[in-house]
Amino acid sequence: MTDGIVQLVPLTIVASMFALFIFSGLRKRTRQSSEYGFNGSYTGRVGIGAGIASNWMSAGSFLGLAGVFYVKGYFGMAYVVGWTGGYVLLLVLMATQIRRFGKFTAPDFVGFRYESDTARTLAALISIIITIIYCVAQFRGIALLVSWLFGIAYLPAVIVGASLAVSFVVVSGMLGVVRNQKLQYFVLIITFILPLMLLTRKLGYFWILPQFGYGAAIGELQQQFGFNCSEPFANTSLFEWFALCFTLMFGTAGLPHVLSRFYVVPGMRDARWGVVWGLFFIALIYWSAPAYGVLTRLFEARNGMRLYAGGADAADMVVLTAASLGGLPTWAIGLLAAGGMSAAFSTAAGLLMTGSASFSYDIYPRLINPKATERDKSYAAKGFFLLLAAVVMVLTLQPWGMIAEIAALAFAVAGNTIFPAFLLGIWWPRANAAGAICGMLTGLVISFAPFIAGDSLPLVSQLFPLTSSAFIGAPLVMIVMIVTSLLTTPPSAAIRLFVSRDVHDCHEE
Amino acid sequence: MKETSPHNNLSFFRPRGKTMRGEVRVIKLILLGWLAAIVGFQLFAYFLEASYSIILLENLTFFNLPLQFWLTGQFLPLWFIILCVLFNIWMDRHAKQSTEGSLRFRIKPVSGEDE
Structure with a gap:
């Protein structure tokens, strides 16, 4: 994608969009910031939903998902189902109960529920690991967009992108900018759907609902170019599909920055309905994302280009490629770039701030400097x-996969560690600190086993693929937690009473 | 340490108390619907592909989209939303009942509202 040309029109659109965000954030000035950077004001359930969705939308959803469809076809559906189905788990198994614990972050919850500082520190470390991995996906998205916008190569683009992200956080922090999440979601959805409507209209498909219109492209690819988008399991096994799908769902229910959203909402009922709206807003993007991947395939096939010629970098940029191959005006491509930038920037900023807050609050005063003052x-x-930003930047220079795959690793880690600790912590009062610590450590080992032992033991990378280890991993971790808990002394009567009486509302019959 | 009654052996599979029993029953139903749809559609697509050749998959379209694309990509997220709505409706009603229940000794419940 790098042709050495600075894309002036898209650059202007991107810049003015960020100016709009900063300006609207300044104007509102409803400062409600918490220590952890989850701020923003809410008006009603739709607003909560928009907040959940804009918090969720990252480079993975905006750029990565289409890339997966472009490379792997139907297999990408595992991402769509995984990233939406996880909210069902979150809502029915955890949302209500977590609020009753009244703890704001994953380390806080683990420390309180398991009455152990070690478990708490471990949870904080895991949150930071998840933050770093998830951030690499965002930085990769930013770098690819910067590389296209300024016409520079990937490596310098990583450095420029990282500096931009850091200065964005610093500047908005100094100006006291409040994230206007509703506006941001609105911008995201427009920048994603509008170019798609223009594209399908240009192709003569059913453009009012491009989410269905792109079906014609699948048909054309199949009949004229012999590319089987619609053969679901031609290249992947059923196990791979389910493993990825369930890993993403477990991860969704265990990602620290997603869990924390339930506290900033005033009432439980509003929080629950907010999830429904959030899921709807997320689905709006996911219903449409496959179209970009499929359309790029179609354009390439029509132009007689070799498929997947550009490698992973090009695959992650298919959203923009589709627009430029489809002959859309430059401003429409600029809109897409701006949407992708905003999704990646806000997610990266939020994660970096959460990660550093978690360090200064959970790790620094407890492990490094016990006499630390607020200053x-x-x-x-x-x-x-x-x-943190420097570590993420270095990792982004040589990433281990496409944006969606990088993000999937973060979900696998969350699904293998935080998810079991929360689930058992909420639903089984007998779970104790020893169980939680053993479980989380096992989860970490499982998540990174393919990195460590994948080459020498092929079975490991088959059972626990890097992106999909939590399908088998999470149940395994739960078994470890249960066995260890049963073998060691039960947690204190006070916490068991708290879980059964205050969390589950279970009184003596 | 007092080993008092129900609190020690409560769990998701052994819910105690009226509130928790009801809640767990609904959660189980929702999760069943969630799992059945995810696994069912994939198995359906898998066996369709395995046994009835590709032609059937090509011709089975719903509103332009191949059937399994529609079922998995469009309908499943919609189904998740429906499940969440059902859960919330149940929880809302349930929460109303339980507050009424706990207030009963002080305030008389509004007549006409059922238990």
């Missing part, structure tokens, strides 16, 4: 923020 903690947070 020390604030310095620690700032320092760790820069360190």
Whole structure:
């Protein structure tokens, strides 16, 4: 995608969109920021839903998903189902109960429920690992867009993109910008759907609902070019599909920054209905994302280009490729770039801030400097923020897959560690600290087993694929947790009473 | 340490108390609907592909989209939304009942509202 040309029109659109976000954030000034950076004001359930959706929409959803459809066809559906179905798990198994614990972050919850500082520190470390991995996906998205916008190569683009992201956080922090999440979601959905409508209209498909219109492209690919988009399991096994799908669902229910959203909402009932709206807003994007992948295939086939010639970098940019091959005006491509940028920037900013807050709050005063003052903690947070950004940047230089695959690893880690700890913590009062610690450690080992032992033991990478290890991993971790808990002393009567009486509303019969 | 009654052996599979029993029953139903749809559609597509050749899959379209694309990509997210709505409706009603129940000794419930 790098032709050495600076894309002036798209660049202007991207810049003005960020100016709009900063300006609207300044104007509102409803400062409700918490220590963890989850701020914003809410008006009603639709607003909560838009907040959930804009918090969720990352480079993975905006750019990565279409890329997976482009490369793997139907297999990408595992991402769509995984990233939406997880909300059902979250809503029915965890949302209500987590609120009754009244703990704001994953480490807080684990520390309180399992009455152990070790478990708490472990949960904080895991949250930071998840943050780093998830952030690599965002930085990769930013770097690819920067590389296209400025016409520079990928490696310098990573550095430019990372500096832009860091300065965005610093500037908006200094100006006291409040994220206007409703506006942001609105911009995201327009920038994603409008170009798609223009594309399908240009192709003569049913453009009012491009989510269905792209079906004609699947047919044409099949009949004229022999590319079987619609053969679901031609290249992948049923196991791979389910493993990925369930990993993403477990991960969704265990991602720290998703879980924390339930606390910033005033009432439980509003929080629950907010999830429904959030899921609907998320689905609007996911209903449409496959179209970009399929359309790019079609354009390439029509132009006689070799499929998948550009490798992973090009695959992650198919959203933009579809628009440019389809002959859309430059401003429409600029809209897509702006949407992708905003999704990646806001997710990266939120994650980096959460990660550094988690360090300064959970790890620094407990492990490094027990006599830390508030001032020390604030310095620690700032320092760790820069360190985190630097680590993420270095990892982004040589990433281990496409955007969606990088994000999937973060989901696998969350599904293998935080998800079992929360699930058993909520639903089984007998689970204790030893069980939680063993379980989370096992989960970490399982998540990274393909990295460590994948080459020497092929079975490991078959059972626990890098992107999909939680399908078998999460149940395994739960078994470890149950066995360890039963072999060690039960947790204190107070916490068991709290779980059964206050969380599950279970009184003596 | 007092080993008092129901709190020690409560779990998802052994719910205690009226509130929790009802809640767990609904959660089980929702999760059943969730699992059945996810697994069912994939198995359906898998066996369709395995046994009836590709032609059937090509011709089975719903509103332009191949059937399994529609079922998995469009209908499943919609189904998840429906499940969440059903769960919320149940929980809302349930929450109303339980607050009424706990307030009963102080305030008389509004007549006409059922238990």
